[in-house]
Amino acid sequence: MTETVTDPAETAPPPAERSYPRFAKPQRVAFVQSSWHRDVVAGCWETFVREIVERGIVASQVDLFEVPGSFEIPLHVQMLAKTRRYTAIVAAGLVVDDGLTGFVAQTVIQALMDVQLKTEVPVFSAVATPHSFERGESNTEHFRQHFAAKGAEVAHACADTLLSLERLRGQVAAGIV
Numbered sequence: 001m002t003e004t005v006t007d008p009a010e011t012a013p014p015p016a017e018r019s020y021p022r023f024a025k026p027q028r029v030a031f032v033q034s035s036w037h038r039d040v041v042a043g044c045w046e047t048f049v050r051e052i053v054e055r056g057i058v059a060s061q062v063d064l065f066e067v068p069g070s071f072e073i074p075l076h077v078q079m080l081a082k083t084r085r086y087t088a089i090v091a092a093g094l095v096v097d098d099g100l101t102g103f104v105a106q107t108v109i110q111a112l113m114d115v116q117l118k119t120e121v122p123v124f125s126a127v128a129t130p131h132s133f134e135r136g137e138s139n140t141e142h143f144r145q146h147f148a149a150k151g152a153e154v155a156h157a158c159a160d161t162l163l164s165l166e167r168l169r170g171q172v173a174a175g176i177v
Contacts, residue, residue, distance in 0.1 A: 020055050020159070024170070027162055028061045030086045032076050034093030034127075036069040040143045044092040044126050047151030055159035070095045070127055071104055074111030081119040088158050089115075092126040092150070094143065122161050126150040 029052065033045055045064060053059050063086075067076050070093030077089050091112055095105040108127050116123040128146065171177040 018054065021163055022056050023163065024166055026061060027057045027087045028063075028085060029057060029158065030063050030065060030077075030080045030089045032065045032067060032073050032080070032089065032091045034068070034070045034073060035066045037094040037096070038066075040140060041092050041094050041147050043144050043148035044151040044154070047148045048090065048092075048126075048155045049151075051152045051155030052159060055155060057159065069093070070108050073108055073127065074115060077112060077123055078115045078119070081115055081121040081123070084121075086121060088122045088124065088162055090124045090126065090154055090158060092147070092154075094128055094147070122158070122165065124154050124158050124161075126154045 031045055031048060033041055049059060049062055052062060065076055065080070067073055073091045073093055077091055080086055080089055091108070093108070095108070105127060109125055112123045112125055112127075115121070126147065128143075128150070168177065
């Protein structure tokens with residue numbers, strides 16, 4: 001007698017879809033990306049869009065803006081925040097610290113913090129400064145993967161913060177807080 005062995009994957013229920021809270025109001029997000037090292041940073045945008053859509057923000061409500069380098073990101077973020085068109089803004093860039101430009105990442109991050117505190121539009125950073133970055137396929141691939149992972153992380157942080165602010169604003173309007 002021959003016994004049929006069933007593959008557990010064939011009988012297992014399909015993986016459950018992740019479920020996230022939905023927004024009460026439509027959200028619009030700007031994504032400002034440095035085009036310097038675009039081949040490395042682009043994965044952040046691609047993963048971000050995929051994840052933010054899963055979190056309930058419509059793809060057509062996510063706008064991509066490219067700037068020459070990371071140093072140009074804060075001005076663009078500030079101008080976008082002042083339009084009041086966006087409920088959140090994400091910045092992504094790679095700053096290569098060659099000993100001469102190490103101040104750039106710190107300056108960019110501080111400027112992004114200043115923008116969000118002045119405008120009350122949340123700003124998220126996926127601006128990275130590796131201690132060493134040398135062009136080479138294995139090193140470049142490592143940073144591509146890093147930025148792809150950062151895209152998912154920043155999408156979740158963005159969605160969670162927008163949900164939290166939406167609840168908080170509702171509580172303030174209701175006089176609860």
